[in-house]
Amino acid sequence: MDKTKIVSELKPQKDQLQKTYLDSGLKIVESFSKEDLKILESIKSKHFEDRKILELKLRSEEAAKQSEMTKLISYPLIKGNLEYNLPHQQEGALKILRDLDGRALLADEVGLGKTITAGMVLKECIVRGFVRRALILTPPSLVNQWKEELSTKFDLDFKEVNKESEWENAGLAIASIDKVKNFNVSTNEFKHSKAHEIYWDIIIIDEAHKLKDKKTFRWRFVDKLQKKRLLLLTATPFQNDLIELYNLLSLLRRGHLGTISEFRSSFLVDGNERQPLNPRELKRKLSEVMIRRRRDEVKGIRYMTRIPKIDSINLSWQEKNAYEQVVDLLLLHYFDFKGEPISTNLAAYSVLPKITSSSKSSIEFLENLVANPKYHKTTQDIAKRIITDFKRITDDTKIKKLIELIHEINNRDKDTKILLYTKHPATLKYISDILRKQKFKITEFKGGLTPDEKTARIKEFKEKTQILVSTETGAEGLNFQFCSNLINYDLPWNPMAVEQRIGRLDRIGQKKNIFVYSLATKGTMEEHVVDLIINKMCCIGLVMGELPIILFNMGLDSNGQSGSSKFEERIMNAFLDSKNNLHRFTSEIDKIGGEINKGIKEYEQTKKYTSQLLD
Amino acid sequence: MEKANQNNSKEFILEFFKDSKIKDERGVLTISEVLPEFEDFIGKKSPYKLVFDFNLHNKIKDSELIMQGSYFLLSIRDYLSDKGQTSLLKINTTPNLSEISKIPKLKNCKVIEIKQSSYEFLSEFSFLSNYQYLNEKKQSQNKILVKNREVLNLDLSKFKIQTSNKDEIPEIDLSNAYQIAKNRLTSNVTKEIKPIKIILKEKLDRELGRIKDHYFKQIKEKDEEVERCAEKIKLLKSKLKHTFYDRDISILNRLIRESQERLENLKKKSYKSRLEAEEKFHVNDEVEKHVLSIKNNLINVTLYYYPTYDLDIITKGKKVVQKYDPVLKVIY
Numbered sequence: 001m002d003k004t005k006i007v008s009e010l011k012p013q014k015d016q017l018q019k020t021y022l023d024s025g026l027k028i029v030e031s032f033s034k035e036d037l038k039i040l041e042s043i044k045s046k047h048f049e050d051r052k053i054l055e056l057k058l059r060s061e062e063a064a065k066q067s068e069m070t071k072l073i074s075y076p077l078i079k080g081n082l083e084y085n086l087p088h089q090q091e092g093a094l095k096i097l098r099d100l101d102g103r104a105l106l107a108d109e110v111g112l113g114k115t116i117t118a119g120m121v122l123k124e125c126i127v128r129g130f131v132r133r134a135l136i137l138t139p140p141s142l143v144n145q146w147k148e149e150l151s152t153k154f155d156l157d158f159k160e161v162n163k164e165s166e167w168e169n170a171g172l173a174i175a176s177i178d179k180v181k182n183f184n185v186s187t188n189e190f191k192h193s194k195a196h197e198i199y200w201d202i203i204i205i206d207e208a209h210k211l212k213d214k215k216t217f218r219w220r221f222v223d224k225l226q227k228k229r230l231l232l233l234t235a236t237p238f239q240n241d242l243i244e245l246y247n248l249l250s251l252l253r254r255g256h257l258g259t260i261s262e263f264r265s266s267f268l269v270d271g272n273e274r275q276p277l278n279p280r281e282l283k284r285k286l287s288e289v290m291i292r293r294r295r296d297e298v299k300g301i302r303y304m305t306r307i308p309k310i311d312s313i314n315l316s317w318q319e320k321n322a323y324e325q326v327v328d329l330l331l332l333h334y335f336d337f338k339g340e341p342i343s344t345n346l347a348a349y350s351v352l353p354k355i356t357s358s359s360k361s362s363i364e365f366l367e368n369l370v371a372n373p374k375y376h377k378t379t380q381d382i383a384k385r386i387i388t389d390f391k392r393i394t395d396d397t398k399i400k401k402l403i404e405l406i407h408e409i410n411n412r413d414k415d416t417k418i419l420l421y422t423k424h425p426a427t428l429k430y431i432s433d434i435l436r437k438q439k440f441k442i443t444e445f446k447g448g449l450t451p452d453e454k455t456a457r458i459k460e461f462k463e464k465t466q467i468l469v470s471t472e473t474g475a476e477g478l479n480f481q482f483c484s485n486l487i488n489y490d491l492p493w494n495p496m497a498v499e500q501r502i503g504r505l506d507r508i509g510q511k512k513n514i515f516v517y518s519l520a521t522k523g524t525m526e527e528h529v530v531d532l533i534i535n536k537m538c539c540i541g542l543v544m545g546e547l548p549i550i551l552f553n554m555g556l557d558s559n560g561q562s563g564s565s566k567f568e569e570r571i572m573n574a575f576l577d578s579k580n581n582l583h584r585f586t587s588e589i590d591k592i593g594g595e596i597n598k599g600i601k602e603y604e605q606t607k608k609y610t611s612q613l614l615d
Numbered sequence: 616m617e618k619a620n621q622n623n624s625k626e627f628i629l630e631f632f633k634d635s636k637i638k639d640e641r642g643v644l645t646i647s648e649v650l651p652e653f654e655d656f657i658g659k660k661s662p663y664k665l666v667f668d669f670n671l672h673n674k675i676k677d678s679e680l681i682m683q684g685s686y687f688l689l690s691i692r693d694y695l696s697d698k699g700q701t702s703l704l705k706i707n708t709t710p711n712l713s714e715i716s717k718i719p720k721l722k723n724c725k726v727i728e729i730k731q732s733s734y735e736f737l738s739e740f741s742f743l744s745n746y747q748y749l750n751e752k753k754q755s756q757n758k759i760l761v762k763n764r765e766v767l768n769l770d771l772s773k774f775k776i777q778t779s780n781k782d783e784i785p786e787i788d789l790s791n792a793y794q795i796a797k798n799r800l801t802s803n804v805t806k807e808i809k810p811i812k813i814i815l816k817e818k819l820d821r822e823l824g825r826i827k828d829h830y831f832k833q834i835k836e837k838d839e840e841v842e843r844c845a846e847k848i849k850l851l852k853s854k855l856k857h858t859f860y861d862r863d864i865s866i867l868n869r870l871i872r873e874s875q876e877r878l879e880n881l882k883k884k885s886y887k888s889r890l891e892a893e894e895k896f897h898v899n900d901e902v903e904k905h906v907l908s909i910k911n912n913l914i915n916v917t918l919y920y921y922p923t924y925d926l927d928i929i930t931k932g933k934k935v936v937q938k939y940d941p942v943l944k945v946i947y
Contacts, residue, residue, distance in 0.1 A: 023812065025816070025819065025820075025823075026816055026819060026905065026907060027903065027907070028808075029907070030801075030804070031910050032797065032912075033910075039700045039701060039913055040788075040790060040793055040916070042700060043789055043916055044786055044788055048701050048702055048781060049700065051702035054699045054914070056630060056695060057696075058756065059630070060691050060692040060695050061743060062627075063683065064684060064688045065684060065754055066683070066684035069750055069751070076682075079673075097750045101904075102749075102750055125750070127689075128750070129752065130747070130750060199903060224896075226899075226900060227900070228904045254826055254897050255826060255828065255829025256825070258832075259832045
């Protein structure tokens with residue numbers, strides 16, 4: 001059924017004759033439909049229908065009449081799209097709508113699906129006709145994930161707002177909070193002040209703990225939004241002190257905790273903003289606006305462990321030589337046709353991932369360079385020489401290691417499935433060809449497949465083949481919880497992208513612990529990056545969804561000047577600054593690792609502190 | 616209650632699809648051979664597997680769960696929304712002589728002949744009103760019968776209806792009658808929303824009380840801060856008058872300067888107008904949140920027509936002709 005039509009409530013209500021008036025302070029909007037006049041015209045032109053249709057119509061109105069808010073009438077519409085029925089999500093959505101009038105702080109622990117609960121609230125409001133204009137504000141890195149979930153799970157098509165002019169037509173809008181909160185000091189206005197002119201039926205703010213400080217533009221931007229319903233999502237509503245909690249609740253219900261002086265005298269131990277004076281009373285006040293559930297009290301979810309394994313590859317001297325030559329070419333001899341050096345930054349971002357992926361993608365890069373007249377002859381001559389060197393290499397150590405690894409996995413469990421990731425289509429084809437020759441049963445999965453093709457290939461992987469070789473664009477948003485082995489043939493230097501890869505397997509419904517294998521060339525910079533991202537970030541026991549919060553807290557989740565993620569940018573810059581000096585590169589990577597570790601520790605402390613007060 | 620709703624929904628579905636093929640097996644209604652117009656509207660070809668039980672819905676693949684307000688029922692309602700908007704019904708009114716004779720106005724008269732005269736018209740406006748507030752929705756139906764600029768309180772169900780013929784009636788403009796019906800609807804709606812208004816008003820007053828109290832206190836706290844600051848300056852200045860040591864004078868001057876700066880700062884930020892503007896914003900937000908929206912839709916106009924009669928009457932020895940309306944039972 002075409003559920004994008006939803007119901008008539010979503011249709012624009014232009015054909016209304018409206019009257020608005022105040023009745024003892026209460027605003028009443030009464031309207032008649034302009035369509036009424038058409039009916040009078042039909043009578044005039046003697047156009048009549050069978051009266052029995054009216055009886056049927058009245059019965060249809062009765063049957064379609066929505067029940068009181070005791071259950072989610074929209075749930076059957078989305079049930080088929082959700083992987084699991086977790087009752088706490090429906091209960092939460094109902095409580096928000098029925099008991100909290102749609103203004104709530106949803107503070108469930110990470111991993112319980114706050115996004116799904118918020119989506120249920122949204123869908124229910126739309127189906128019941130309460131919401132026409134909705135706004136979702138998320139951290140930059142989560143905009144696409146939200147859009148995808150709303151589309152695939154809730155059949156809701158949200159439009160991303162980037163420019164100010166886009167607000168006018170945004171019925172269902174989503175935006176990065178970091179982008180829209182920008183303040184223009186010269187005009188003394190928010191750049192996206194148009195958002196403040198709209199009366200929103202519902203606003204959802206993800207990772208709302210960033211709204212802890214009243215003085216920030218972020219807080220002020222949200223406070224100025226006109227809204228009927230407001231949902232703040234965060235597992236840690238305060239980090240450093242209880243004033244942050246006060247500020248957050250001020251957005252929800254002004255004065256709910258009194259004035260700041262009253263709050264201090266009623267709820268804080270004198271001189272200590274972390275220590276609640278009257279925790280029981282504070283908890284009671286919070287329960288009027290907040291929902292919080294802990295993982296250990298929710299049934300039906302099992303959390304599996306991620307087991308990291310980095311497989312180091314000892315390159316042959318020929319391979320190592322070829323690799324070094326490409327790095328040198330990039331750092332020292334990368335010229336345009338005029339002989340001007342091409343920005344090494346640009347080269348690093350676009351080329352480095354290719355040369356660390358496979359000899360095949362290195363050769364592809366070099367061949368393109370030779371064939372392209374925009375490069376200088378010197379560069380092209382060097383490239384030709386390296387190609388010759390590459391072609392002399394008879395053994396591919398990395399692919400050999402991969403085959404060994406697959407056998408090792410099979411020895412452990414011969415019926416297990418493997419999701420094998422690479423960033424580059426050229427590498428994908430190369431791997432697939434070799435694995436097929438080795439008689440492995442594989443399915444290829446890459447970008448550009450139609451939805452039907454995707455479905456067919458997932459089915460093939462589930463039922464017939466053992467290995468799915470995929471690029472991330474191919475498998476974005478798909479669920480493979482029936483598979484528990486992931487091999488990173490190459491690794492994105494962006495932990496969020498790695499998290500997305502692992503997220504295909506590490507989701508509700510996964511029954512086994514997840515093995516995360518990563519191939520890394522020994523003695524290269526790649527080895528250190530893989531160690532940082534896998535061992536120190538993605539596989540340290542965090543629950544799915546926690547790493548993005550940590551990066552968001554550290555301001556590392558948005559894109560940097562190059563357009564790549566800030567984290568990736570820092571690693572690339574470390575590569576460039578090191579001038580191919582491994583020692584220098586390693587010390588910079590250690591520094592980044594130290595910062596990440598600090599961020600993780602702070603997050604863990606915040607969780608502990610939140611739990612002490614709220615649970 | 617739930618069971619009764621399910622039965623009603625099922626009966627309605629059976630009625631709606633009565634011209635289609637229906638198979639009722641183990642709690643699943645399979646509807647096929649559905650009108651293509653409906654299939655196009657709903658965006659899915661029949662057969663439709665309809666179930667009325669949530670657990671069964673989980674077991675039957677591709678089934679549609681039918682429950683009060685469910686998507687399928689909403690779709691049927693939307694499909695019917697522009698249908699059945701006008702009807703023409705003819706009331707059968709064969710006059711009965713003995714009944715006419717009982718009319719008080721004809722007490723001392725003798726009716727000698729009854730002849731069919733012209734047609735009279737009644738228009739019945741059926742309105743559907745939807746009330747929406749907070750996260751609640753309520754609905755009411757109103758049928759308003761209008762004749763000659765008057766709303767009638769008349770039960771037409773006791774009359775027999777016969778086949779109508781649109782050629783028997785002239786072109787009729789119901790604009791005036793519609794206005795009258797609308798006015799009556801507005802008055803009915805006003806009565807219907809009374810309990811809703813009480814609930815909403817109570818909630819709104821509570822929320823506005825919280826906001827007003829909050830800002831009252833905030834402004835008071837700020838005022839007190841200003842007062843304290845001014846007092847402090849006064850006190851420091853008076854101390855200064857009685858101080859003779861250079862070191863103390865310098866300290867007092869510094870303290871006065873700091874307090875004055877603080878006072879200036881407080882005043883400069885015009886906290887009062889800022890807080891008042893904030894209060895206005897939040898009050899407005901709450902008023903908007905507690906808005907009661909009433910949507911009235913005319914869903915059908917039924918035009919009733921019936922013949923009136925000329926009565927030949929002998930009264931006080933004279934023959935006169937009087938008109939008789941058999942529906943309103945009046946002589947005029």
